[in-house]
Amino acid sequence: MEKRIAIMGGTFDPIHHGHLITAEAVREAMDIGTMVFIPAAVPPHKLDREVTPAEHRLRMTELATASNPHFRVSDIELRRQGPSYTIDTIRALQKQYPEDTTFYFIIGADAINELTTWHEVDTLITMCHFIAATRQGTSFDAEGLYARFGERGRAHIHRALTPHIEISSTDIRSRVREGRSIRYLVPQVVREYIEKEGLYR
Numbered sequence: 001m002e003k004r005i006a007i008m009g010g011t012f013d014p015i016h017h018g019h020l021i022t023a024e025a026v027r028e029a030m031d032i033g034t035m036v037f038i039p040a041a042v043p044p045h046k047l048d049r050e051v052t053p054a055e056h057r058l059r060m061t062e063l064a065t066a067s068n069p070h071f072r073v074s075d076i077e078l079r080r081q082g083p084s085y086t087i088d089t090i091r092a093l094q095k096q097y098p099e100d101t102t103f104y105f106i107i108g109a110d111a112i113n114e115l116t117t118w119h120e121v122d123t124l125i126t127m128c129h130f131i132a133a134t135r136q137g138t139s140f141d142a143e144g145l146y147a148r149f150g151e152r153g154r155a156h157i158h159r160a161l162t163p164h165i166e167i168s169s170t171d172i173r174s175r176v177r178e179g180r181s182i183r184y185l186v187p188q189v190v191r192e193y194i195e196k197e198g199l200y201r
């Protein structure tokens with residue numbers, strides 16, 4: 001049975017090669033067998049903006065990850081009502097996996113700098129490890145986080161040196177809206193899905 005499970009959470013609106021390259025780099029570096037991509041149904045930090053219906057984001061995530069035998073997709077957050085809090089997801093996963101499973105949550109450097117605002121973060125940080133992936137233009141304030149979370153932060157927040165891939169979903173959405181190319185920014189299957197469904201126009 002696997003003892004290490006890594007989670008890549010996000011809005012994935014849409015999923016892109018920045019997500020995929022980061023996930024694969026961390027998976028390999030940390031010798032993690034399974035990386036579970038979990039699209040957020042209602043991202044708590046994006047309540048002020050329009051997000052594409054979750055079924056589309058889930059489908060694109062499935063298409064993008066299908067060719068990697070280490071990647072899985074979970075619809076666990078789509079089956080809950082209200083904001084998709086990571087702590088609720090980890091609690092549910094703890095019930096599904098053996099007791100000695102360690103959970104790793106992969107997070108971009110931009111997102112980890114906001115970790116202090118996450119729901120029940122002081123409990124959450126005792127339940128999983130955070131792997132901060134570096135991202136172009138964003139530095140990871142390790143000392144600030146360690147100061148805020150104390151010993152627990154030092155033990156549960158880690159840095160992963162991942163390639164800097166300057167791709168964001170925001171840029172992809174505006175490219176589609178402006179009729180510009182998104183080729184090579186997202187997997188071809190995702191590009192075809194966006195075209196077929198007429199997303200982001």
Ligand code: ATP
Nearest residue numbers: 010011012018022107108111135165167168169170
């Ligand atoms: P948006 O522009 O809509 O915010 P995004 O590209 O940041 O989208 P998200 O779904 O918000 O994508 O990100 C999910 C997770 O992936 C976050 O932890 C984020 O920091 C990380 N991430 C996003 N893009 C990259 C990238 N290019 N390299 C590394 N990590 C990334």
Ligand code: MG
Nearest residue numbers: 110111168169
């Ligand atoms: Mg983002």
